[in-house]
Amino acid sequence: MTRSVYVTGIDRGDGRQVVELGVMELLTRQVDRVGVFRPLVHDGPDRLFELLRARYRLAQDPASVYGMDYHEASALQAEKGTDELVSQLVDRFHAVARAYDVVLVLGTDFAATQLPDELALNARLANEFGASVLPVVGGKNQTAESVRAETRNAHRAYDSLGCDVLAMVTNRVAPADRDEIHERLAARLPVPCYVLPDEPALAAPTVAQITHALGGKVLLGDDSGLARDALDFVFGGAMLPNFLNALTPGCLVVTPGDRADLVVGALAAHSAGTPPIAGVLLTLNEQPGAEILRLADRLAPGTPVVAVTGGSFPTAQELFALEGKLNAATPRKAETALGLFERYTDTADLLKRLSVSGSDRLTPMMFEHKLLERARADRRRVVLPEGTEERVLRAADVLLRRGVCDLTLLGPVEAIRKKAADLGIDLKDAQLIDPATSELRQGFAEEYARLRAHKGVTVELAYDVVADVNYFGTLMVQGGLADGMVSGSVHSTAATIRPAFEIIKTKPEASIVSSVFFMCLADKVLVYGDCAVNPDPNAVQLADIAVQSAATADQFGVEPRIAMLSYSTGTSGSGADVDKVREATELVRGQRPDLKIEGPIQYDAAVEPSVAATKLPDSDVAGQASVLIFPDLNTGNNTYKAVQRSAGAIAVGPVLQGLRKPVNDLSRGALVQDIVNTVAITAIQSQTPTAPSPTEKATAQ
Template sequence: MTRSVYVTGIGRGDGRQVVELGVMELLTRQVDRVGIFRPLVHEGTPSGERLYELLRSRYRLTQPPETVFGMSYEEGAALQAEKGEDELVSRLVERFHAVAAGHEAVLVLGTDYADTQLPAELALNARLANEFGAPVLPVVSGRGQSAESLASEVRNARHAFASLGSHVVAMIANRVRESEARETSRLLAGQLPEPVYVLPEEPALSAPTVAQVRDKLGAELLLGAPEALGRDVRDFVFGGAHLPVFLPALTEGCMVITPGDRADLVVGALAAHAAGSPAIAGVVLTLGERPGAQTMALASRLAPSTPVLAVPGGSFPTAAELFGLEGRLTAATPRKAEVALGLFERHVDTAQLTQQLAVERGERVTPMMFERELVERSRSDRRHIVLPEGGEERVLRAAEVLLRRDICDLTLLGEPDAVRKRAAELGVDLALLGDDELPPASQASARIVDPQTSPLRERFAEVYAELRRHKGVTFELAHDVVADVSYFGTLMVREGLADGMVSGAAHSTAATIRPAFEVIKTREDASTVSSVFFMCLADRVLVYGDCAVVPDPDARQLADIAVQSATTAQQFGVEPRIAMLSYSTGTSGSGADVDKVREATGLVRRWRPELLVEGPVQYDAAVDPSVAAAKLPGSKVAGRATVLVFPDLNTGNNTYKAVQRSAGAVAVGPVLQGLRKPVNDLSRGAMVSDIVNTVAITAVQAQQNSAPARR
């Protein structure tokens, strides 16, 4: 049976897109096929389409776009006027069920109360939810309201939907002033049968992007990188004064609006941005004037990524057009989506709400479900991860996602001014802590540490010299070694100042792993450090080991890799059924390579008799039930293996890349196993999403240790 949820408001301006995105995130963690249905939508370019495009791109939806929307408001109003509400509801119910028939769950997006020409809109939403068989999640706007008035409005809204027969699963107060949020929660605590969640106003969501400013003004882009158009515009600063008066008025993330003939203000604003104090969103030149070629050339050298726009109108009409411009969640604003999800997940008990929605988890585990589960688990017990490549673009963009989603606390290694400048150039908002600031307990935070100048360098040199004394390492040599970001980060993990480390976006695998071998060392229950990839196929997740570390393991090493891979699989919710791979199955082949696999299989059975293991077995017999039935009938592993152990690195590495490219699988890893504390390597071609996933995996691995790092 399809389970649906109907997210609706009681008026305009409630910002419920945050809630709709958050609920979609919860649904996709539980089931594979989630549909979307908006009963009524405006003609032309409806806001519903913007949200649908975001959901479609983010969650890789395959639902035909024409099925998403029931009908236009204009069509609905005409139909209701001519044939009555019953006919309108009947047609919308028919179109809803057409969507529900092809999906395991449906997210229904209620009406928007914006010039809809429909009377009693709240009652219509309640009736549609009842007819769809969908529980209701009402959202109430807290903008401009005191805690007392908002609490009353939440109670009244709940009563209104309940009196109309709706099954209310929870109430959400959104866009609540920060100063009123705590009191609103107190006033509503225990007052309603259902949970009540209070989401404070988030300035980063209401801030328009540079792209929105450009589109609103019809401005021409003179300078700047396309990706910088996604920067948030948090304020507008109008330039008219002399430079010494103008510069102190600049604020973080502001958009400078100044006549195009004020070259001094343009250069001054961009120079301040290049220095990172403060990082501005961009510049709008008015009056149709443009600085000369020399000024523009200087501007491009000072801040090559920062957008400089030009409009023909004056500053006052430009300001008038921008007044009231607010940010939107769209497919073109993925960073805002991360902010929205972070806000939702910080203030909503997602486990409780999932239980309220009563959506049973599907049997299949898709790549998206696996990734979402990683994020949820890492957030549940937040850990501290060090990223040695603090100035690398992909690492900075990943760090922004990690912080906004509350996945973990971070330390970025690098020269602070250089890292801040690079972040400013990219428009990445990290809200970095100062040296003396304590991290907030309620939200993930980051700071920058420079190994060259850190007071920890002396301490780490002493530790490293002692560890490597048997290799002739002196304190002086150690002092030089630990200034390397990979060694410094690894020593942070060893000394309990971080829970794990992720590196490799700009360093070789050896540069990441060698310090771990020297400093972290192997666990007592492991004789070999090896790796696995989580191979996320369309309908399941397989664990491949070892595809990155041990070139040619002997039988004992191969058995250890199998046991460690099974443990890793269990840690991440994959039931281990181990296939020891070879070029023959069962007793059909012989030779040194097959004998090695056969011996390793015997060792696994002796060491860990509770594990399900089969070997030697060919890949097709390991994963295909029909082949397994012919080659190994009755096997508990063949045909349904989840952990596939390759006989050597050559076979494993080539196989994982072949499956990744040919089958379109998402390969997450390599994930190192066997170390006392987690250190993980990245591919130098890793994308931002790969880094986020690897950091989340490292955080989950760190949760297996008894105590978090000192903050």
């Protein structure tokens, strides 16, 4: 088994951090203990490691990450030779390798290192570490032929030095040349070659990075605005009409601080979304008056206005020399980088070539990674009715950057665009629909009136109903214009799922709609049902919830071992509540003898092996239950919240089950990551073919 992978290069400027981040993402999907080792490091903060530590919640002591700094290495090599340098680095590597299942090694960066033959040193270290090598070749500003030649030469160099070359990565190539380079290298290399196009958003500095580099003073703006990428620079000197025509999406406006007309005009254009800008940079140490700044703040709240002391020309020189960097303060760049890596790399094949055995444990991070991976593998469209809600827009930003699914956002289109612009979010790849003005409204009204005719609903009444974003989104799902829907961040559960009950309805094999939460504990994922929908299910309904929950668990990689929870275990108790659970358990056994199930059983006997050994020693579920079915909503809802808060578990859900097509509800306190996870789950649910209804069967016949 390969216990480490060594990401290296041949020169500066290869954008290798994208690959290092992508490989870390792959490794953390498989194992829960991934170490990081950088043999040689420069003085100052290590931006990439800080990003990895923050993003993947690494507990590794930073002191163990680094072998030695370049000055120490250069002096040691000059005094005692390369063998001694390598020997010390190998010892320090193995100290990390002993503590982790797999190690990601970050090779030297070829940046003023004063080390002779740096490529050969990386190759030797990889061999001594027993690591497979993933070389990265930079293609920025190179011709297609030059990139192909460098990539072949790099492979030959590492291969001739005895390295186990996993694959080659050619990065930052001209997008127009990408397909040709990939095709030609695939025919010439004995290992896979992944070719990534240059992505301007990764090279673009954020407004915060520009402010820091230029020693600027923030006059207006919030953290969200400062995190925007400056995709272009527009220098203001012309009269306002000509200046406005020069603005480009995501540009940073650079203008002398005494041009209040350009400042106000740029921010007004941003407010109108024509186009959204990154911010305004004021030169010459001039600042508009307080009244202009107040007006600017009202026009575009959160949009940064920064003042610098230099003139426009020296400022321009500094700006054009800046390049964006991946670090812990740029999480959106990390999402863009991962989306790029996952789109152009055969991650399944690379993971197979890494030969990393999967962990027996399923950690919360591994569960979340697998959700995104599965959703991306068979991309679907999910409709988000709450298109103007900030958390939903931030989640949409992550989902689009990672290529998880296609999205439709509902609401007043200009309001969505303005909110997105204020947050620095690019929605060019999302579909925006205003139900009130959509051409779909009339057809949806007619369909809803047909479905609800037995309730006396007319087309005129339906026309008003379907303007509601949840009804409109549900009708999109029903009509095949979207594969699933997620709502509830600002709507009640009833407002979210009532349209689904009326329009989509239950599967033929389901008696009710129910829900589960995926409870992500430190070392495993449990499935709790039903904690959100049915207040007091009877025995038949409880059996249905158990069967549905087992199917949901299995769909998401959790082996179903069902515990039917009660206040007593086995035959130790009696009473109506216990009898209901006992009857439901027997119903499941009769309907699905293939399922592992135990009940009635108490929670501790269900999940704790030592208790199970005393109370139900012969059970193949007790002590290792993965699907826990609560007897009523009161018990289930309180238990999931208690575990979430007291055990620090991540609760993903509620995930609805039993509907013909997926619609899922969010907690009104849902975080951005909760929304991302729920959308991914919804996309995955829609990947499973829905059983045809009796009507559909009859039509097919």
